[in-house]
Amino acid sequence: MKKAVYLLTILAMATGLTSCEKAAALIFKPFESPLNFSSSIPQAVPGVQATLGSSVISYNLDSEVKNATNNAFGADFIKQIFVNQIAINLNNGDAQNNLGNFESLSFSFSAAGVAPVVFGPFNIPANAGSQYTITIPSSANIRQFFNGADVTFNISGMARTGTTKSLSAAVSATLKFDK
Numbered sequence: 001m002k003k004a005v006y007l008l009t010i011l012a013m014a015t016g017l018t019s020c021e022k023a024a025a026l027i028f029k030p031f032e033s034p035l036n037f038s039s040s041i042p043q044a045v046p047g048v049q050a051t052l053g054s055s056v057i058s059y060n061l062d063s064e065v066k067n068a069t070n071n072a073f074g075a076d077f078i079k080q081i082f083v084n085q086i087a088i089n090l091n092n093g094d095a096q097n098n099l100g101n102f103e104s105l106s107f108s109f110s111a112a113g114v115a116p117v118v119f120g121p122f123n124i125p126a127n128a129g130s131q132y133t134i135t136i137p138s139s140a141n142i143r144q145f146f147n148g149a150d151v152t153f154n155i156s157g158m159a160r161t162g163t164t165k166s167l168s169a170a171v172s173a174t175l176k177f178d179k
Contacts, residue, residue, distance in 0.1 A: 030178040031068045032084065035059065037153065041090075041167040044101055044159035052105070053155040053169060061146040065177065080178040081146060082139035083107075083119060088155075091168040093130030100128040105157040107173075111145045116154075126160065142175075 039053030062075035086107055090098060099105075106120030122134045145151045153171070 030176060032174050032176050033064050033068060035173040035175055037171055039153075039155060039169045039171055041155065041163075041169055043166060044157075044163045046159045046162050049156065049158045051154060051156050052102075053171075055153050055171070057151045057153055059146060059151060068177070075146070077179060078177050079143060080141045081143045082141060082176045082178070083136045083173050084139070084176050085133055085135050085174040086119070087133040087172045087174075088131070089170045089172075090130040091170060092165070093167060097163045097165055097167060098128065098130050099124055099132045100126050101159055101161050101163050102128075103158045103160040105134070105155060108154045108156070109142050109145050110152045110154070111147075111149050114144050117142055117145075121157070124157075124160075139176075 035057065037055045037057050039055045041052045042050075044050065044052070061078065065073055065075050065078055088099060088105075093099070102124045104121035104123050106118055106122070108116045108118040110116035117140045119136055119139070120134075124132060153173075155169075155171070
């Protein structure tokens with residue numbers, strides 16, 4: 001008899017936990033958050049695929065999720081993170097040195113012990129100025145990069161025409177968080 005009561009208690013607790021998770025999933029709404037950082041793009045040489053900048057990002061996923069959900073959820077609830085857009089703003093771009101100098105750009109996320117994820121290459125129009133936004137049509141899930149370690153973000157690309165100076169870039173990625 002005691003075994004049956006004990007078994008029923010465990011079964012009821014397991015069902016209750018599953019119901020709580022289902023309820024939380026129904027309450028949780030996907031949200032977006034910006035990831036902003038700076039990068040320096042060295043002088044570009046035409047026709048050469050090169051690394052154009054790199055930045056190490058410390059990102060507190062738990063804090064971002066708690067802020068967006070009024071402390072209802074933490075980082076452990078997030079199972080998927082996608083990149084919706086990447087915007088580049090050149091702080092010192094000019095008529096001869098701007099994003100139009102580049103034929104294509106690629107972006108990657110990497111972290112220790114995790115294979116990098118590459119987005120692109122994306123074609124850049126010749127008339128692009130100092131600001132350009134790229135929409136990522138179907139992003140890979142990059143959740144594995146946000147498990148407490150620093151994330152490295154790289155920009156690479158091929159120059160259409162050379163630049164005459166290093167460019168200072170403010171980069172922002174719009175991340176979408178989902179359960």
